[in-house]
Amino acid sequence: MEGSQRNGNLVFAVNGERFELACVDPSTTLLQFLRYHASFKSPKLGCGEGGCGACVVLVSKYDPKLNKVEDFSVSSCLTLLCSLNGCAITTSDGLGNTRDGYHPIHQRFAGFHASQCGFCTPGMCMSFFSALVNADKGNPQVSPPQGFSSLTSFEAEKSISGNLCRCTGYRPIADACRSFASDVDIEDLGLNIFWKNGDSTETKAGKLPPYDPSKDLVTYPEFLKSESITRLDSTRYSWFSPVSIEELQTLLNSSVAENVGSVKIVVGNTGTGYYKETQCYDQYIDLRRIPELSILNRDRKGIEIGATATISRVISFLNEGTDVNLGLYGKMVSQKLAQHMEKIANPFVRNTASVGGNLAMAQKFGFPSDMSTLFLGVDATVSILTVRGREKLKWEELLARPALDSRSVLLSVRIPFKKDGNVLQNFSKFLFETYRPAPRPLGSALAYVNAAFLADVSPRRNGVVIHSIRLAFGAFGTNHAIRAKTVEKHLTGKILNVKILYEAVKFVKLDIVPEPGTSYPEYRSSLAVSFLFKFLYPLTNVDSAVSSGLFDGVGETSVEDGDTSEGNTKTILSPAEQVVESSTEYYPVGEPMKKYGVSMQASGEAVYVDDIPSPPNCLHGAIIYSTKPLARVKSVHLQHQPNSIAEEIIGIITFKDIPRGGENVGALSQFGTEPLFAEDHCEYAGDRIVVVVAKSQRSADVAARTTVVEYDTENIDSPILTVEEAVDRSSFLQGPVFLDTEPVGDFSKGMAEADHKILSAELRLPSEYYFYMEPQTTLAVPDEDNTMVVYASTQFPEYTHSVIARCLGVPEHNIRVKTRRAGGGFGGKAIRNMPVSTACALAAYKLRHPVRVYVNRNTDMVITGGRHPLKVTYSVGFKSNGKVTALHADILINGGISDDITPVIASHVIAALKKYNWGAFSFDLKNCKTNLTSKSSMRALGDVQGSYIADVIIENVASVLEMEVDSVISQNVHTYESLKLFYEHSAGESGEYTLPSIMDQLATSSRFVDRRNMIDEFNEKNTWKKRGISRLPIVHEVMQHATPAKVSVLQDGSIVCEVGGVEIGQGLWTKVKQVIAYALSLIERSWSEELVEKVRIIQIDTLSLVQTGFTAESTKSESSCEAARRCCNILVERLTPLKEKLQEQNGSVDWTTLIREAEAQPIDLQAHAYFVPDSSSGQYLNYGAAVSEVEIDILTGQPRIMQSDIIYDCGQSLNPAVDLGQIEGAFVQGIGYFMLEEYLTNEDGLMVTNSTWTYHIPTIDTITKRLNVRVLNSGHHKKRILSSKASGEPPLLLAATVHSATRAAIREARKQLKHWGKLDKYDSEFYLDVPAIMPVVKTTCGLDYVEKYLETLISKPST
């Protein structure tokens, strides 16, 4: 073993197990090895681009010289295996697992309800574990209280800032992590299973699963230390690790001379997250073993950074720096650079991403780099190695040169220090600032513009003089960072005043001009103005600049005014309240139990489709889609691939491969079908053309990415992409507009009664992508006699089954679809999984091999579709007091290419729109057919749009009347009488109508009126920050659907249950378990707790349980519970006489004895039930309300959600912890829709925001800072299933409060402009687009706000 290592074998350890690989393809990533070569399934593949954190593992590296182990998190999807020679890797199941016991991190994640679908959870745990290790391992100086870490709460939160979770809304995850922090106040932690209300703080701390750093942090196995770590044998691995520059040079020269083919210089390999690799390299040259390239030095003259130094190392180095006297300049620059770099990428990328790699990407490919701008700002020099030898030059000069060739190497960067105050420029002082406004404030998103400014200034009696200034800007849609030289020239030598600043901001707009095709060009230019203003405005008044300490190195150049803080808590989230009221009527139903299987989700052992081991000879498929709408497909060319990939490609599957008797069908709903593949024509961008099959997923994906499809559009109609075009060309979906609701009253009469009218106002809503963390995936395994088992991540196994059978032309009993769990669905795995599963099954059928399809994130985003965009034109009449008398809405729904589920959306839009009493209400809806991907069910389908439209109409009324929006809402919230009129079939009893009381309770609990007054004061005092607050109600109608269940009791008394619902993270299994325990304990109440432990819910198998239906629309948990309860009732009926007999005989009986006797009798211990909801109670209304407060930054357009308060009526919750999780998760997903997620398409309708780089779902730093939730227990509801109500979708609608509060804040910003007399071209009414991303907010405030402000100052006589 040791001998082979001396020969240069790749040796490493995973979870303490030693691996030695004699050869490996050098392009193999750590994730590929862990998941597909070995069988470590806990790191998941969520994006493959470093942007989601699902794949995070810990890497530990031993330094024999220092006898020290360095531990850091990495994204295993980007890290190359060959770069880990001698390293130890720890995955989440290595920390703890089902057999060896869970790690306290797993236990706390489970106990704080911090995992729903669980797909993100192992990655979260590892990101946090990395922070814990680094805080506590071998750190005897700090001694936190026993059981806690020396980590702070802020560090705990920051550690997961780069990890995405689509389910939980992050608050419980943050609580689980913070529970380890030394500075945590236990009382601030949220709902958990560990303690009860009333426990003392000490008791609570004592009940947390114990954490012992000396035991819980073992990362590097001793045996690996003794292995002699040598270089890999380059002849076998094509992996070179030179140890000196000379060797590197020789290697590069020989590579050139010998013409070895393609060579890749590599360090962290994170660049492939952005520039997807579609080629294989013949040689890799790893720079990390060259000591000179990893140096970090500093002295009074400057800082030297080696090219392979990782961004994380550089940050730590810049933050240390106290031992060396760097002078004021050195300190200031170090601190600011470190602060900026902490926002680059995310922690697990920064840990391997090198400075040189970043700069090389910027110089060679025009990457929108932060580093490049920072180094341009500080006038850095770089040292490079080219074929001509070594060279030193300014970074600015290198940027201006042609792109470095692939054999040129960046060696190091030097930041020169400057000296304050020379003799000539007495008291001169350097000021340095950097900026990077981005969709996510803590990083994990590229900046819209970044900037670094350096100025040498002195105070004079008549003002501040600028001796010199460097203004570097980057990432704004420019090939590389540039200096705003016109502005620099304009300012140099001048004494700054408002007029000069005003001229400078005009000039900066001439210098900072994004290239054509860049999104939001004017916004980006206006940001440049904002930065310059922020930097220089404080210097326009010399007295205040001096008194604020700017020249003493104490103050910062900032225009913050008034109080923008909220107390002194420096944490990302603030402590929030969760109020849940459990009930005991149906115990253990109603208990806030932890989710079933949650610890196993945290350790990563929970099995998703891609975790099922591949059968031998399994092949892999990748979908090739059309990039054109409406075109003839002339040809599909697989490009020439390098040998290693070409050898793996098996071929392509097209519609021609559909067997005789089968149909070209890929999706099925009750309204129709959708073809699996385009035949001669593709009909929309994203249409499936073929599936390419290869021996590995990677080869299939590379082949799909590089395939060239030729199109022909001659004599083909132009595509229909908008609803307007669809109406013009009468293009409507075939399915009926399915409406179970009628207009109310007489619209004309209502309009006649109105004092005011708004006629034909318009608004639009965009689409939204699901972003389930587990992409679409299926494994199809052919079996005997033409049968097939299909493992699919689907919410609709029943129809997936049918569509596969139809496509293959086989009877349905030949197909068996199995679904254990899905890593999130949100509606996107109902109809939209079917084409993936069908294509996979077809490939398996044709090739007679098992086939797997794991759709990569980019393709998934393009082909899957999403929420329905729509356009509304409305006319509304209202009284002067705000009471609406009539509303008519014409709604055009963009359904995309196929019927899918679109016919039902109308009912949802209208039901949600009816949440206010409009007096008279009429409507018209059209389902437009367009050449876009099919739009499908997505969490709160149609309801979120309808509810939002209603609120915007009310706000429009308020703005015409110049009334408070909240009082117009109060005028129009339903009375029970009007509710019955508007919701004839679902209004229920008057006692069930809890909305008015919810609104009142919320006003009190959120201190709505007080806070509104405080906000008024805040807005009065602050020029650049404005706040708004909003309170909105929701009424959400749901309908139950028929569903089956089967409950079986085994010989030992354990119980298995199959239900129609799929576990997609919503806690369905947990609720069913509780209900079974309750229902079976009707035999004997004291058995209930024991029974919960005996129940296991198992996967859906479509041949075992039929008519399972789909898991969507919030009610599947309830109906599955009811079906299971009915099974239990049957069993109870069968078992009760026997129990009574045994009790009579023996005095007492337990469950196990009862079952043993029942077996012997024999009694049938399996029961099946099919729950069909009663027509009078299957449809009902859910109520809730929320208050949100938002602060906007006028200079950048950044909104911050300060606080949200929710009250949501769950009836008598089946499990308040699960329902709380649903409420928080749905609310945060709604924040994504309203505030962050841009679903953009190009002129062909092709989705272009198709990556984690461009599509931003909420992260811990973009959600509500403080989210208070009360799960209202409105008591017994006799017609509801065990008195419960839905929680999965309705709370998503409440996120509209965030958008509405943003509008309120913008209104204040516009009011201020009006006050300055500068609102000339703005109306007092305005419309804020969804999502209200930063460019949208700033544009609505006014892109030239700074200019207007300066003009106002200039026009004042005193200036």
Ligand SMILES: Cc1cc2nc3c(=O)[nH]c(=O)nc-3n(C[C@H](O)[C@H](O)[C@H](O)COP(=O)(O)OP(=O)(O)OC[C@H]3O[C@@H](n4cnc5c(N)ncnc54)[C@H](O)[C@@H]3O)c2cc1C
């Ligand atoms: C999710 C994510 C988010 C990110 N966000 C940001 C961000 O907000 N701001 C930002 O600035 N950057 C961001 N980055 C970019 C990141 O900083 C770079 O990917 C990283 O620094 C590259 O370093 P590396 O060692 O991984 O380079 P590699 O991936 O190993 O190499 C990148 C390229 O540079 C070449 N190369 C590497 N080192 C050298 C060298 N010394 N000389 C010559 N060529 C070399 C390689 O051949 C390759 O072409 C992000 C990256 C990811 C994955």
Ligand code: FES
């Ligand atoms: S899968 Fe690696 S970061 Fe997303």
Ligand code: FES
């Ligand atoms: S639990 Fe986090 S993505 Fe589902």
